[in-house]
Each structure stands twice: as C-alpha cells, then as structure tokens.
Amino acid sequence: MIKKILVWLLATVFLVTASFAEAQQTKKIPRIGFLGSGSPSTQKVSFDAFHQGLRELGYIEGQNIAIEYRYAEGKQDRFPELAAELVRLRLDVIVTSGTQMTLAVKQASSTIPIVVGGAGDLVGMGLVASLARPGGNVTGSTNIDPDLSAKRLELLKESFPKLSRVAVLYREGSRGDDHELKETQAAARTLKIQVQPLAVKDPSQFSDTYAAMKKERAAALIIFHGSFTSFHKQQLVELAAKNRLPTMTGQSDWADNGALLSYGPDRLEGWRRAAYFVDKILKGAKPADLPVHQPMKFELIINLKTAKQIGLTIPPNVLVRADKVIK
Numbered sequence: 001m002i003k004k005i006l007v008w009l010l011a012t013v014f015l016v017t018a019s020f021a022e023a024q025q026t027k028k029i030p031r032i033g034f035l036g037s038g039s040p041s042t043q044k045v046s047f048d049a050f051h052q053g054l055r056e057l058g059y060i061e062g063q064n065i066a067i068e069y070r071y072a073e074g075k076q077d078r079f080p081e082l083a084a085e086l087v088r089l090r091l092d093v094i095v096t097s098g099t100q101m102t103l104a105v106k107q108a109s110s111t112i113p114i115v116v117g118g119a120g121d122l123v124g125m126g127l128v129a130s131l132a133r134p135g136g137n138v139t140g141s142t143n144i145d146p147d148l149s150a151k152r153l154e155l156l157k158e159s160f161p162k163l164s165r166v167a168v169l170y171r172e173g174s175r176g177d178d179h180e181l182k183e184t185q186a187a188a189r190t191l192k193i194q195v196q197p198l199a200v201k202d203p204s205q206f207s208d209t210y211a212a213m214k215k216e217r218a219a220a221l222i223i224f225h226g227s228f229t230s231f232h233k234q235q236l237v238e239l240a241a242k243n244r245l246p247t248m249t250g251q252s253d254w255a256d257n258g259a260l261l262s263y264g265p266d267r268l269e270g271w272r273r274a275a276y277f278v279d280k281i282l283k284g285a286k287p288a289d290l291p292v293h294q295p296m297k298f299e300l301i302i303n304l305k306t307a308k309q310i311g312l313t314i315p316p317n318v319l320v321r322a323d324k325v326i327k
Contacts, residue, residue: 030282031067050272057279076227083105096116106138112137117141117274119141124179131294133289135288141292150190153193164193165220206232218245223236230251233253233254241306249261255303260302301325301326
C-alpha cells in the first residue's frame with residue numbers, strides 16, 4: 001500500500017513539474033520589429049533613444065522583450081522586401097521611421113500594430129485618419145517638417161540678410177519632400193527669395209548637383225531630411241563645406257556632423273516616445289485609439305566651426321536664439 005502511495009506521489013510530482021515547465025516554455029516574451037532606413041551605425045542615436053525609453057518602462061532586451069532588426073542601408077527600394085520579412089515573423093509590434101517605410105509596412109499588414117518613431121505628414125499620406133484618432137494600425141510621432149519650412153527660410157534670411165537665392169536638395173519621388181518643397185516655395189515668395197529645386201535619387205548625382213548650385217549662384221542650401229539624405233549625410237555635408245555653401249537642415253545631428261544650421265523638433269524625443277506607444281500596445285491598447293504625438297519643442301543649432309571654415313559670420317541676434325552653439 002505504501003509503495004503504491006509513493007508511486008502515486010512521484011507521478012503527481014512529475015506531472016506538476018512537467019506542466020509547470022511547459023507553462024514556462026509557452027509563456028512567450030513580446031517580440032517587436034525595428035525597421036531602420038539606414039544602417040546600425042547611422043541610426044545608433046535614434047535606436048539608443050528608443051532603447052532608453054524601453055528601459056525606463058522596465059523592458060530589457062533579451063530578458064522580457066525581443067527585438068528583430070532590419071536595415072535598408074539607405075535603399076528605399078528595399079522597404080517592401082524588409083517589411084514583408086518582418087510581417088512573416090508574426091511580431092507583436094513593428095517600429096518604423098519615415099512615411100515611405102511606414103507605408104511599406106502598412107501595405108504588408110493591416111493588422112500588426114505599427115509605431116512610427118518619426119515621420120512627416122501621416123494624415124496626408126493616408127497612414128492615419130487624423131492625429132487625434134488614427135483609426136487604423138498606425139500611430140507614433142510626426143515631425144511636421146513642411147510646417148517648419150517658412151521658419152527655416154526666415155532663419156537663413158536673418159543670418160544672411162542679402163540672401164536672394166536658395167538651393168533645395170531632396171529625394172526624387174518622395175511625396176513628403178514634394179509637399180515640403182511647395183511649402184518652402186510659398187514661404188520664399190513672401191521673403192522674395194528664389195528657390196532652386198534639385199531632386200536626386202542616387203549618390204552619383206551629388207557632385208553634379210552641387211556644381212549646378214554653384215553655376216546658378218545659390219547663396220545657401222536647404223537639405224530635406226529623409227531616409228535617403230540622412231544615410232548620405234556625411235557626404236552631403238562635406239560637399240557643402242567644399243563648395244562653401246551655408247546649409248540648413250531639419251535635424252540636430254546634421255549640425256553635429258558639420259551642417260551650419262539646423263532647426264526642427266527634438267527627434268530623439270519621438271524615438272523615446274515610441275517606447276511608450278509600444279508599451280501601451282503590448283498592454284492591450286489599439287493604435288487606432290492612441291493619438292499621434294506632435295512635437296512641442298523646437299531647437300535651433302548653429303555650428304560656428306563650420307561658419308569659420310567657410311568664412312561666414314552669424315549675426316549676434318541669431319546666435320542669441322540658438323539652443324546649442326557648436327564651437
């Protein structure tokens with residue numbers, strides 16, 4: 001009798017242990033996808049900000065969250081392929097940047113939640129119904145670049161009062177850039193500035209593009225921020241310095257890398273906030289009900305090292321308004 005009881009107890013312990021082990025194995029940690037337009041090195045700052053946001057919310061990669069990374073290496077034609085690859089992994093959330101990349105993921109899946117670390121006109125591109133109520137599977141942060149076009153031109157005009165002609169470099173075929181160009185041209189008419197639009201789609205065009213600026217006597221340059229221009233940031237900044245062209249951009253890391261001026265939202269805040277959206281979604285919220293974040297803080301960065309290098313002086317009334325001056 002005792003022997004039978006012992007056998008029964010051992011069997012019971014074995015079954016309970018096996019059931020517990022099985023339960024532990026089936027308890028999966030959340031899996032998110034990170035789709036970058038550049039490379040691990042060019043997007044390190046953005047990714048670090050996203051990671052910081054996750055840590056502040058208690059998520060540690062490899063412990064209670066898993067991340068699948070894919071990078072387009074600056075090649076926009078790879079967006080659909082990489083988006084489809086992540087969708088096949090049946091992830092809980094996919095984190096993206098930029099409107100074109102987000103469009104690629106949305107076209108690949110209308111059900112997997114998509115969080116945008118930073119993009120342009122999400123409403124105009126049909127990615128969300130409205131900023132207050134996105135209504136689909138996309139939410140996140142918008143950079144509202146087109147709305148800042150006038151301010152960037154005004155800052156250039158204040159920095160160089162005799163400015164009459166500005167070149168604008170952007171990626172050919174980008175709907176967001178086309179919108180921003182229209183906004184820039186409208187602002188330029190008010191300020192009596194001529195705009196020289198220059199669309200590029202391949203780095204091999206860069207040298208000829210800068211030669212065209214010089215030939216038409218452009219006195220300054222605005223580079224629209226996007227996945228393509230951002231990936232080739234260093235080359236574009238070096239060409240601007242070589243041609244002694246004061247350059248305005250919309251993201252602070254361009255000024256950190258040698259552009260003369262940058263004015264725009266704190267984009268890293270968008271990446272930190274992406275972690276907040278991921279957390280909400282993992283806890284059951286729907287992207288359709290999470291309002292898109294709009295930036296409230298805008299930064300003017302001036303690189304005086306670059307000004308000295310190309311032989312220009314920034315007026316004191318502009319310098320005093322800078323949030324950061326690189327000396």
